[in-house]
Each structure stands twice: as C-alpha cells, then as structure tokens.
Amino acid sequence: MPPYAEFAVGTAARRRLEALDDSAIARLEEISRVLDLPQGRPIIIEGDPAMSLYSLQIGVASVFKLLPDGRRQITGFLYPGDFLGITFNLNAEYGYSAETVTSCSLRLWPRAALERLFEEAPGVRRMFLAEMADELTAAQDRMLTLARRTAEERVAMFLITMVRRQADGAEAPCETLHVPMRWADIADYLGLTAETVSRTLSSFRDRGIVRTGMRSEIGLRNRQALEDIAAGTYARNGEIYS
Amino acid sequence: MPPYAEFAVGTAARRRLEALDDSAIARLEEISRVLDLPQGRPIIIEGDPAMSLYSLQIGVASVFKLLPDGRRQITGFLYPGDFLGITFNLNAEYGYSAETVTSCSLRLWPRAALERLFEEAPGVRRMFLAEMADELTAAQDRMLTLARRTAEERVAMFLITMVRRQADGAEAPCETLHVPMRWADIADYLGLTAETVSRTLSSFRDRGIVRTGMRSEIGLRNRQALEDIAAGTYARNGEIYS
DNA sequence: CGGGACGTTGACGCCCGTCAAGACATGTGG
DNA sequence: CCACATGTCTTGACGGGCGTCAACGTCCCG
Numbered sequence: 001m002p003p004y005a006e007f008a009v010g011t012a013a014r015r016r017l018e019a020l021d022d023s024a025i026a027r028l029e030e031i032s033r034v035l036d037l038p039q040g041r042p043i044i045i046e047g048d049p050a051m052s053l054y055s056l057q058i059g060v061a062s063v064f065k066l067l068p069d070g071r072r073q074i075t076g077f078l079y080p081g082d083f084l085g086i087t088f089n090l091n092a093e094y095g096y097s098a099e100t101v102t103s104c105s106l107r108l109w110p111r112a113a114l115e116r117l118f119e120e121a122p123g124v125r126r127m128f129l130a131e132m133a134d135e136l137t138a139a140q141d142r143m144l145t146l147a148r149r150t151a152e153e154r155v156a157m158f159l160i161t162m163v164r165r166q167a168d169g170a171e172a173p174c175e176t177l178h179v180p181m182r183w184a185d186i187a188d189y190l191g192l193t194a195e196t197v198s199r200t201l202s203s204f205r206d207r208g209i210v211r212t213g214m215r216s217e218i219g220l221r222n223r224q225a226l227e228d229i230a231a232g233t234y235a236r237n238g239e240i241y242s
Numbered sequence: 243m244p245p246y247a248e249f250a251v252g253t254a255a256r257r258r259l260e261a262l263d264d265s266a267i268a269r270l271e272e273i274s275r276v277l278d279l280p281q282g283r284p285i286i287i288e289g290d291p292a293m294s295l296y297s298l299q300i301g302v303a304s305v306f307k308l309l310p311d312g313r314r315q316i317t318g319f320l321y322p323g324d325f326l327g328i329t330f331n332l333n334a335e336y337g338y339s340a341e342t343v344t345s346c347s348l349r350l351w352p353r354a355a356l357e358r359l360f361e362e363a364p365g366v367r368r369m370f371l372a373e374m375a376d377e378l379t380a381a382q383d384r385m386l387t388l389a390r391r392t393a394e395e396r397v398a399m400f401l402i403t404m405v406r407r408q409a410d411g412a413e414a415p416c417e418t419l420h421v422p423m424r425w426a427d428i429a430d431y432l433g434l435t436a437e438t439v440s441r442t443l444s445s446f447r448d449r450g451i452v453r454t455g456m457r458s459e460i461g462l463r464n465r466q467a468l469e470d471i472a473a474g475t476y477a478r479n480g481e482i483y484s
Numbered sequence: 485c486g487g488g489a490c491g492t493t494g495a496c497g498c499c500c501g502t503c504a505a506g507a508c509a510t511g512t513g514g
Numbered sequence: 515c516c517a518c519a520t521g522t523c524t525t526g527a528c529g530g531g532c533g534t535c536a537a538c539g540t541c542c543c544g
Contacts, residue, residue: 139381147433191389
C-alpha cells in the first residue's frame, strides 16, 4: 500500500555487520563520509528523497512519524552500529523522520554507491534481509504493547528492554540503566505522555522497584518486579508490589 | 532481540507473486498441498515450530498476538494471495498465531521444500525482500495509529484502507464495503473494544457518513468525510461533520 | 420456536491526557 | 559569584475518552 519501501535498521545490525568479511567492511568505510551533529537536530525528514544511508557511530538517535497536528510516535531508538535510511525501490522517499537525541557522529553513504555494493557483496544483502525479519517481529511486539498494555507495563518493558540492550555483552547484570533521552521521548516511544512516564517512575520508586533522581540514570532495585510487570503476569489488583 | 525471525506477508504479495515467471509458479504449485478450514479455526499457533509456509487461496484470516491474560492484538488480516509463516532462520518458531475469519482454503508448503526453492529461484527471494520492506513501513504506520489516533480516526482509517484494498483493480470507486470479520476482530485490529467500534459506526451513521445494518456490509455515503477523519485533518471540535 | 452468536445501546468508572504550578539543574552574562 | 532565563522533571487537580458491565434486540440455524 505505501508507495515507498524503506526502514530503519535496528540494533541487531551491529552484530550482523561484524559478521561480514573484512574486504566488504573496508569497501564500506572507503566510500563513506562522516557527519557530526549536536543534540536535537534532524537527520532525515519524512518525504524527502532518500539519497543517503546512515550508520550511527556515536550517540543516540530517534526515528519517528508525525501526524499533521503534531502528535508524534517514535518507532525506535538508534544506537551505535545501527543503520538508518535503507531503501529498496527507486522512487524512494523517506517514510519517517529521524533526529539526534544526544550529540551524534554518523557515517553517511551516497545511495548510488551503496547500491553498487549491494550487487557486489551478497553478504550485505543477506544481512539486511535477516535484519528486516527481526525488525518486523519487533514491530509486531510493539503493536501489541502500544495497543493493549497499560502505562505501567509499557514503562517496565522499556526499562527491561533498555537494560538488556545495555548489558549486551557484559556478563554481570546491570544495576543502573543509562537513559540519555528525555522523558518526552520515552513517552512518544511508548504512546504515553511525559507526565505519565514521570508518575509511573515515581510510583516504581515509592514501591522500591527503581531509584530515580540521578542525572540520566535509573537504578533498577528489583528487576524481577519489573520483569513481572512487563510480562503482565504480576497480581493485577494485588498487593505484591504495591 | 527476538530469537525468531519470521512474519506474515501482507497484501502486496499477491501482485508480486504474479510477477514471477511461470516456471517458478509451476514449481510452487507442484510441491504444495491444499488445506480447507471452517470459520474460526487456528491455522498456526505462536511458539509452535515453524514447519510450513501457507498461502491463502480463498477466504479471510487474521494474524495476532496474545498476552497471557487474553488481551489480543490482531497485527493484520490476510486475503487471497497473501502468505503466512515465512521464516529466515533455523530454530524458527512462529512468533504469532493465525486463525480463519471466514472459512478458508489454504495452500501449504513443507518448509524444507520451500527453502530448496529459495535457492533455485532468486526471484522468489527478491520478492520476499521487497514484500518485507512494505510490511515494515506499514507496521510503522500502524504503530502511529495504535499509539496516537483517536477511536474515530482508527475506525475511519480502517474503512478507508479496506475499501481501497477491495477496489484494488476496479475502476469505479466502491460504494459498499464488504466486511467479513466480526466487530470484535476489527476492535482487536484497531486496539479498541467491540462496543467502541459499534458506537463509532453508529455515530458515523447518525452523521450520514456510513450506512449500517446490512449483514457484513457497510455503505460509504460520504467518503471524503472518512478520508478527512482518518487523516486527522477535519475540524476537531468543529461542526463540519457533527 | 428456542438457543446461541453477534451487534446495539446505556450507565458508570477508571486510566491517562491536559493544564498548571513548582522544583531543580544548567548555562549565560553582568 | 549571583541574577536570570531556559529547559526538564515532578506533582497535583481535573476532565474526558474509552473500557467494563449489563440488558436488550436481531439474525441465523437447528
């Protein structure tokens, strides 16, 4: 139905890119440029012609869609190693916008050069295929979350997802979560408002589940409670975590 | 993040399959079996090992995910020509469930045979790649809808989307929309309840926008109003369509 | 005709959005 | 070093949109 066909590659792309052979990586770096942006700047704008592919090197960025009256939905956060702006057809426009959440350093490829690379290196194409399949299942999970989960379940899910991603590779479970985005961004990611995010975190704090008040950090004091709340398997009207 | 990687191919697959050359289609039909199911039966169940790929021949089916307490989100409706159950990795389980909305006739391929076909016919793989890219942009649109749009906007969107799909190929715009699914299914697709869907349609009826009461059909009397409501560009607190 | 599935309508309430005020941190210029 | 502006988070009060529960009507199919 949509006339365009492109998407933002998410987290798994990092590991997949490392699986490419060295010559492909060398070629990729060869034809790229570097772009540095301060916090809160647009990277791509929905509707613009898709001329470039980006890879985030340093920082955090958000991918989002807007309604005409300003309502916003962040469809994903990008971390170092993630790709942005891939397209698979010719008259492509970006189907979403993206902007920096923190100051960012991006690698940028002109689209034509990248398409040449797609033809030459079959591993690159296969990587994107697997990547897209993962993105799609994640998107279905997020539909369930946005449509059916309560505010508490959404915030708990966000914390669990973020800490898992942060702990990715570390052996010991993380105790404190680094959260560089503003509450308003988290809210737009979860389909809530900044006030509801704040209230929910305060409630978690009062119940001894998290520690708040630090700058850009949230302490996870009772991870099991968060897991249970996120899974929807905690006592709903019960007293367990109240 | 998710350990599986598969998805339900949506509507665009119909046209794409037709673009395959005849020998590939012949091969596809050769190795398939046919499966007939009455209304309301499960086709695949989330978590089961992904042993088969399905193609819907006749009827309408739904793809959905469930929360442990029964909350349900329908991620898409399948129409004749759509595919279901594709996977791209080895330890694959289905990441969603699917069931028949009407009585259905399905074509079924054993997974191993299909993977062989993937190797032999590069066009098939490319078709699925483009298909997935379309699915992904549609998924992002649906995230925006589920998180941010009002009940009225969602129902209007549903009607517009369905009538566009129904009119696909016809030259004259359709006046009446065929809706084989129950209100509860529409609600689970839109992140609402059956009562809210009913109330919204009644409101549209009272405002002269649709005609209701027919069995499995909805008459679209003022399509422009529906387009405006769906787009979020109608006068919000205004009197235009009240 | 009777039973079950589905749609409609009303009453009610709660979750979360909206609006607003205040707290707190940061940066900036004098 | 302080006054002030700015941006962000917190907390409260309030209201509305939509979910929940229930009763009723309608259609279909034995």
